[in-house]
Amino acid sequence: MQPPLRGIDHIGITVPDIDQATLFFEQAFDARIIYCSVEPGDNNIDHEAQEETLRLFPGTEIRAIRMLALPHGPGIELFEMHGPQQQAPARPSDFGLQHFAVYTDDITEAISRFTAAGGEMFTGPKALSFPAEQGQGNAFCYGKTPWGSVIELITWPSPMPYEKYTEQRRWKP
Incomplete structure (x- = not known):
């Protein structure tokens, strides 16, 4: 029987500015945007549900989520979040x-x-x-x-x- 695990699918990184981070990964590693789950200014996210799902500190706002592809290997999912007690x-x-x-x-x-x-x-x-x-x-x-x-x-x-x-x-x- 094959093990159920096949490898790393993606790495999630919280960034202060999703556009700056996307540009960095494009220039440094030839990353490309696959899709945008949440764009800045969208109101298509349930912040309370995300707080529960990700165990975010109460009051955290997810402003954008974007999935990037590297040429060879796991994706990078960028999260732009802002809220109290960020470190x-x-x-x-x-x-x-x-x-x-x-x-x-x-x-x-x-x-x-x-x-x-x-x-x-x-x-x-x-x-x-x-x-x-x-x-x-x-x-x-x-x-x-x-x-x-x-x-x-x-x-x-x-x-x-x-x-x-x-x-x-x-x-x-």
Whole structure:
């Protein structure tokens, strides 16, 4: 029997400005809009139902929801929400989801596009340093979006040492 899980469908990200975030993902990752569930100014959303469904802080207003497609891999669902007690995006030291990684064949070009789109890299590319991941050209770096979410750029053109010891493999687009 096949396991019921097939993979990540999409990643949801709350942003302060949906148009700015859409432009960032279009410029940095060639994302495209698939559809808009809620556009700014629409009155087609039941805010009380959404508070219950998503366990939003009371009084939170969803202003826009947009589904984007990446060229290879999960969708990105953007939520523009405004309300009381919003907090800054999580840092990698905070509990909860703290980053997602995007695989690239050309990390230098990916960094160039990320920064041109308004992102800020924390460092340049570094060799994957965990012993199970090392290999010629295997590299990563982290950066943040204009609104502060953390994204990792990663590439591993060479086989990883862990592959010698297990048949399990990391998913690679």
